[in-house]
Amino acid sequence: MDPASIAEFIAVALRVSTPLILAGLGVLISTRAGVLNIGIEGMMLAGAFAGVVASAFTGSAPIGLLAAILTGAALGCLLAIMVHVAKADLILSGIAINIAAAAGTTLLLFLITGSKGVSSSLQSQVLPSIDIPVVEAVPLLGTAISGHHVLTYVALLGAPLLAVFLTRTPLGIRLRAVGEKPEAAAAAGINVKRYQFWALAASGAFGGLAGAFLSMGYVSWFAQNMTAGRGFIALAAEVMGNGSALGTMASAILLGTAETISITMQGGGIPSELVQTIPYVVPILALLLHATRRRRLLKRSAA
Amino acid sequence: MSRKALAPAIVTVAILALVVAVVMLPLALTTSDPAGVLQTFLFGPFRNLRYLGNIVEMATPTMLCGLAVAVMFRSGMFNLGVEGAFYLGGLATVAATLLLPMPWWAAAPVSLLIGSMVGSTVCILPGVMRAQFDTSELVTSLMLNFVALFVGLFILNYFLRDPTAGAMASYKIPVEAQLPRILPGTRIHLGTVLALLACIAGAIYLFRTRSGFDARLVGSNSAFAAHLGLPIRLVMMRSAAIGGLIAAAAGGIEMLGLYTRFSWQTLPGTGWVGVTVAILARDNPILIVPSALFFAYLQVGGDLVGRNFDVPIEGVGLINALVLLIATAAAIIRNPKLLQLVSGDNSATMSKNLPKAEAH
Numbered sequence: 001m002d003p004a005s006i007a008e009f010i011a012v013a014l015r016v017s018t019p020l021i022l023a024g025l026g027v028l029i030s031t032r033a034g035v036l037n038i039g040i041e042g043m044m045l046a047g048a049f050a051g052v053v054a055s056a057f058t059g060s061a062p063i064g065l066l067a068a069i070l071t072g073a074a075l076g077c078l079l080a081i082m083v084h085v086a087k088a089d090l091i092l093s094g095i096a097i098n099i100a101a102a103a104g105t106t107l108l109l110f111l112i113t114g115s116k117g118v119s120s121s122l123q124s125q126v127l128p129s130i131d132i133p134v135v136e137a138v139p140l141l142g143t144a145i146s147g148h149h150v151l152t153y154v155a156l157l158g159a160p161l162l163a164v165f166l167t168r169t170p171l172g173i174r175l176r177a178v179g180e181k182p183e184a185a186a187a188a189g190i191n192v193k194r195y196q197f198w199a200l201a202a203s204g205a206f207g208g209l210a211g212a213f214l215s216m217g218y219v220s221w222f223a224q225n226m227t228a229g230r231g232f233i234a235l236a237a238e239v240m241g242n243g244s245a246l247g248t249m250a251s252a253i254l255l256g257t258a259e260t261i262s263i264t265m266q267g268g269g270i271p272s273e274l275v276q277t278i279p280y281v282v283p284i285l286a287l288l289l290h291a292t293r294r295r296r297l298l299k300r301s302a303a
Numbered sequence: 304m305s306r307k308a309l310a311p312a313i314v315t316v317a318i319l320a321l322v323v324a325v326v327m328l329p330l331a332l333t334t335s336d337p338a339g340v341l342q343t344f345l346f347g348p349f350r351n352l353r354y355l356g357n358i359v360e361m362a363t364p365t366m367l368c369g370l371a372v373a374v375m376f377r378s379g380m381f382n383l384g385v386e387g388a389f390y391l392g393g394l395a396t397v398a399a400t401l402l403l404p405m406p407w408w409a410a411a412p413v414s415l416l417i418g419s420m421v422g423s424t425v426c427i428l429p430g431v432m433r434a435q436f437d438t439s440e441l442v443t444s445l446m447l448n449f450v451a452l453f454v455g456l457f458i459l460n461y462f463l464r465d466p467t468a469g470a471m472a473s474y475k476i477p478v479e480a481q482l483p484r485i486l487p488g489t490r491i492h493l494g495t496v497l498a499l500l501a502c503i504a505g506a507i508y509l510f511r512t513r514s515g516f517d518a519r520l521v522g523s524n525s526a527f528a529a530h531l532g533l534p535i536r537l538v539m540m541r542s543a544a545i546g547g548l549i550a551a552a553a554g555g556i557e558m559l560g561l562y563t564r565f566s567w568q569t570l571p572g573t574g575w576v577g578v579t580v581a582i583l584a585r586d587n588p589i590l591i592v593p594s595a596l597f598f599a600y601l602q603v604g605g606d607l608v609g610r611n612f613d614v615p616i617e618g619v620g621l622i623n624a625l626v627l628l629i630a631t632a633a634a635i636i637r638n639p640k641l642l643q644l645v646s647g648d649n650s651a652t653m654s655k656n657l658p659k660a661e662a663h
Binding site for chain 2: 082086088091097106107228239274280291292
């Protein structure tokens with residue numbers, strides 16, 4: 001590979017990784033508060049849909065983005081209410097949100113456009129890309145990291161910000177206390193349910209952001225089940241990230257790079273069906289590696 | 304039975320009716336003939352023998368998938384590989400009928416056996432990885448579903464595809480491998496009998512055998528099970544294997560019972576319906592039968608509405624999701640006040656003694 005195509009590859013990998021980073025951070029917030037948000041996949045899908053519809057009807061991309069974030073957050077709140085008020089099972093409620101989002105978006109798409117497949121008849125807007133001053137002029141580096149979608153930069157900046165929030169602010173530390181030892185947190189006067197409620201809302205908001213990137217940047221339309229398991233890959237990224245925001249981002253970029261390789265390999269002689277398994281096989285292998293390493297560490301500390 | 308004992312069932316049925324109404328009423332109102340939509344949805348499936356048969360046909364795979372889910376959830380495993388196992392089981396069964404030379408009488412049983420074993424890997428791998436490396440079976444099984452889909456599409460495209468079929472579809476399944484129809488006027492096939500027998504066997508396994516008891520103990524209190532010295536890893540892997548085999552067999556039975564070619568281009572979603580079926584049945588193999596029939600009834604009603612009116616059948620998916628959401632909601636489904644209201648028993652403090660919601 002020559003330098004120019006490497007720069008191009010990095011640019012594509014960042015683009016492919018963006019939804020995984022955003023969703024991964026969303027999963028991270030939820031797990032740190034002790035309430036794994038497996039509904040992130042459905043929240044992404046609903047966010048992607050809301051972004052397209054709201055931006056098409058208002059003609060404004062920012063309003064579309066806002067709608068995507070609020071839709072994701074609302075589903076996060078719904079999950080929290082189901083778990084805390086209705087005493088439903090967390091994982092099953094998350095699965096239910098995924099099923100509801102898949103069915104609900106298809107249903108609404110049909111009611112709005114008359115089509116069940118894609119939203120191409122809607123005049124939806126896309127969010128802008130940003131050229132970084134000075135850097136954009138640098139050859140290669142400019143190609144690789146400048147001119148990306150605004151949400152790509154939100155994702156890249158969001159990870160360190162979330163890391164600071166979780167480790168350096170009282171609010172973030174209390175949130176982690178809720179996740180690690182809810183009884184102790186409650187004894188210290190922390191309202192566990194309230195923290196978990198807001199954590200799930202924030203988690204859903206990140207899912208909505210990831211969805212908005214998919215339908216208002218990655219492509220410029222909504223398609224049935226367009227998230228294609230990215231929310232689940234984000235779950236894997238969070239596990240691989242060992243509970244840290246920067247680790248989650250790094251894992252998400254790793255998995256995004258695997259997906260990028262699979263995209264560039266298509267049409268390269270290997271059956272495309274097998275190439276398409278790469279984004280799903282890599283997380284499994286990574287989790288295995290992660291688990292064996294963790295086990296070795298445990299053994300060493302025990303010895 | 305006294306009203307008191309029936310109260311939970313009545314509350315459940317009332318909530319199901321409410322969920323159906325909440326989804327279907329607004330949908331019906333978007334059309335020019337709301338009454339017609341509702342009437343078709345609710346009573347259409349009972350109109351003739353063929354539609355009744357459709358209910359039973361559709362309940363067959365979800366019954367088996369629900370059983371697979373119940374066996375795994377009961378042992379405390381959140382293994383969601385049922386969807387992929389169902390898909391791959393169907394594909395591998397068809398592949399076996401097409402690629403292996405077999406005497407006519409062996410075609411169906413041997414293919415189903417091979418298909419079940421191949422498809423079950425989607426559940427077994429996450430189970431083994433959980434037992435051996437403590438990786439989250441939830442995440443790995445969700446990933447493996449997609450791997451199963453793409454590997455399946457690869458096999459379909461490169462080894463089974465009939466170039467004369469037009470769309471992407473396999474060669475025709477040999478007639479001798481197809482399961483016999485058992486009720487004239489419907490498409491109900493031998494697979495339905497197998498599914499019913501499997502549910503009975505599942506109940507016996509879970510509630511009347513040593514290993515079933517072990518599985519439930521590991522599922523309800525793994526620390527206690529470990530304290531008793533139960534082989535927890537073995538129990539987990541066994542449950543994953545049983546669940547995977549059942550789900551994959553469901554895919555094979557569906558193919559040999561109702562299809563002439565394999566042509567699934569995406570995951571069919573049957574495994575997810577199975578999750579809902581199992582949860583509504585509280586992971587009880589016997590209750591899975593009526594639970595699967597209920598969802599099949601909704602599906603047939605939805606199909607009829609979709610065919611005759613301008614209403615997409617995805618409304619049924621929404622009902623499934625809401626039922627799943629509410630079925631585990633202890634505060635709703637086991638609300639002491641609600642139960643008291645239904646049973647008309649005001650003096651009782653029984654509500655306090657009710658068992659807590661089954662933990663999953």
